[in-house]
Amino acid sequence: xxxxxxxSEPFGxxxxxxxxxxxxxxxxxxxxxxxxxxxxxxxxxATHALHYGxxxxxGLKAHRQQDGSVAIFRLDDHVARFRQSIEKLYxxxxxxxxxxxxxxxxxxxxxxxxxxxxGSLYIRPTMIGTEPNIGAAxxxxxxxxxxxxxxxxxxxFAGGIRPLTLLVEGTTPRTTPQFGxxxxxxxxxxxxxxxxxxxxxxxADQVLFATNGDITETGASNxxxxxxxxxxxxxxxxxxxxxxxxxxxITLAADLGYEVEERALSVDELxxxxxxxxxxFLSGTAAVVAPVGTVIVEGDRVQVGDGQPxxxxxxxxxxxxxxxxxxxxxxxxxxxxx
Ligand SMILES: Cc1ncc(COP(=O)(O)O)c(C=O)c1O
Numbered sequence: 001x002x003x004x005x006x007x008s009e010p011f012g013x014x015x016x017x018x019x020x021x022x023x024x025x026x027x028x029x030x031x032x033x034x035x036x037x038x039x040x041x042x043x044x045x046a047t048h049a050l051h052y053g054x055x056x057x058x059g060l061k062a063h064r065q066q067d068g069s070v071a072i073f074r075l076d077d078h079v080a081r082f083r084q085s086i087e088k089l090y091x092x093x094x095x096x097x098x099x100x101x102x103x104x105x106x107x108x109x110x111x112x113x114x115x116x117x118x119g120s121l122y123i124r125p126t127m128i129g130t131e132p133n134i135g136a137a138x139x140x141x142x143x144x145x146x147x148x149x150x151x152x153x154x155x156x157f158a159g160g161i162r163p164l165t166l167l168v169e170g171t172t173p174r175t176t177p178q179f180g181x182x183x184x185x186x187x188x189x190x191x192x193x194x195x196x197x198x199x200x201x202x203x204a205d206q207v208l209f210a211t212n213g214d215i216t217e218t219g220a221s222n223x224x225x226x227x228x229x230x231x232x233x234x235x236x237x238x239x240x241x242x243x244x245x246x247x248x249x250i251t252l253a254a255d256l257g258y259e260v261e262e263r264a265l266s267v268d269e270l271x272x273x274x275x276x277x278x279x280x281f282l283s284g285t286a287a288v289v290a291p292v293g294t295v296i297v298e299g300d301r302v303q304v305g306d307g308q309p310x311x312x313x314x315x316x317x318x319x320x321x322x323x324x325x326x327x328x329x330x331x332x333x334x335x336x337x338x
Contacts, residue, residue, distance in 0.1 A: 006119050007154035011286065016110035016121070016150035020102040023130075024144035027092040031102060035109040041145070044132035048141035054129030056085035056184040059285045060244070061153075062107045062114055062121040062338065065326035070111045070121065073285075073324050075100060075336040077244045078125075081183065086127050088182045090140035099125065099146070106148040108338045113152045117325045118160075122286070124149040156286035157205065161317075163293025163307055164205040164282065166218060167198035168267055170298075173239075174209040174219065180239040191219045202296050206282070209240075215265040221284035222246040225265070225273045226258070226312045235262040245283040245320070251332060252319045258312075270295060271302055279310030281317075289317035 006014055019038045022031035049055040060078040062070050079099045086093045103123060107114075114121035125148050129141025157164065172194050174180065175187040191207065198204040206218040216234055217223055222243040225232040231253040236242055254260050274280060280292040291309035295302050322328035326335070 005154075006115050006152040009154075011153050011156045012122065012151055014152050016106075016113045016152065018106060018109040019147055019149050020106045021145065021147040022094065022098065022102060024092045024094065024146060026142060027094070029092070029094045029098055029144075029146060031098060033105075035105055038149070043130065046132040046134045048129035048131045048133060048136055051134055052129070052137055052141075053184065053186045054089050054091060054141045056082070056089055056127050056182060058082040058085075058123075058125040058183060060103075060123045060125075061285055061324075062111070062123060063324045063326075063335075064114045064116050064120070067326060069326075069337060070107065070114045071326065071335040071337045072103065072107060072123070074244050074248065074334050075103065077247070079103070081242065081244070082125050082127070085182045085184060088179070089127075089129070089184065091127060091129055091144050092142075094146060102146070102148050104336070104338045106150055110150045111338065113150065115152055115154070117321065118288075119152065119154045120324075122151045122153045124151065153286075156284075156288075157290060161291065161309055161314075163291050163304075163309055165203065165294040165296065165301075166206055166208040166292055167202050167204035167296045168208045168210050168270075168298075169194050169198070170210050170213060170267065173211045174207075174217070177239040180216070181242055183241065188219070195219050198296075204296060208295065210267050213267045215267060215270060216240040217243075218282055221282035221287040221290065223265070224249065224281050224283060225270065225278055226253070226281065226310070226316065227273075227276075227278040228312060229259055230261065231258045231316075232261045232263070232265060234265050243283055243285075245285055245288070248320060248334065249283050249289065249316055252316060255331075256315070256319060267297060271297060274302060274304035277305050279313045280304045281310075281313040289313060289320060
């Protein structure tokens with residue numbers, strides 16, 4: 001890695017020296033079995049992914065442990081979601097063991113780059129359809145490139161833990177309903193218009209997608225309501241990403257004695273929840289657990305609780321991050337050593 005500090009650079013702009021790659025033909029992948037120096041890719045201008053969007057990725061993290069070692073959070077769950085995204089793009093799905101090995105090889109070779117908490121080594125498995133064919137709009141790419149990129153990161157939201165402002169978008173969905181659970185770049189670019197408008201016109205941090213009042217997720221994280229007794233989040237369906245952090249928070253909240261509800265959530269309920277002193281937060285690999293202080297609903301800025309990070313939000317954040325750095329017992333078997 002360049003000797004730059006991940007805490008003073010934007011998230012995702014520093015890259016480790018090594019990566020792993022494999023080329024695929026159908027579901028057969030060839031991996032050399034060792035890392036390579038990070039390099040630019042040589043792609044045909046006719047590459048399928050560049051024209052027809054046959055590309056997807058994952059996002060997970062390796063954390064510096066209190067004993068100095070490095071371990072990956074929920075590796076198997078991320079590999080499973082990556083394979084599901086690849087399948088939805090009709091690309092050859094690599095074996096679980098191959099993806100796992102390519103990730104652990106990359107992280108082991110770049111482990112020195114992993115900063116101490118709250119920093120981490122962000123891992124970006126990426127799949128692209130490489131067939132050189134601009135006439136293949138209605139056929140999947142038979143050939144693929146799989147690679148694992150590492151990026152030392154500090155905080156996703158500049159300024160560390162601070163209450164975020166969300167613009168509630170009730171009309172334009174983030175993506176198409178049947179594709180929301182796929183981690184494909186097209187979903188993110190589709191959400192750009194409303195996100196840029198929200199930042200420019202309302203100085204919002206993120207957009208909360210709530211088509212016709214039905215809250216799902218933001219552009220890069222899942223959404224929760226919490227108070228002293230209860231944790232509420234949207235029940236899963238194909239319309240939004242099934243966050244690994246979301247599932248971890250649900251498990252930890254149940255461990256801590258919260259009553260957990262996964263169900264439909266309306267914007268009216270969100271506003272009433274905040275007015276009653278309830279807390280709102282986002283979850284994600286990058287966002288971790290991020291408190292929400294203000295929501296903008298139809299142009300009105302509505303404060304959530306006292307507008308500050310709440311005690312329950314911080315308690316859940318702490319429960320999660322202490323497992324990730326090895327400060328609390330990993331009772332659910334979430335950490336994979338490298
Ligand atoms: C659209 C979207 N929703 C939710 C999440 C949170 O998912 P996870 O907790 O697996 O990172 C992410 C981040 O990966 C995301 O991009």
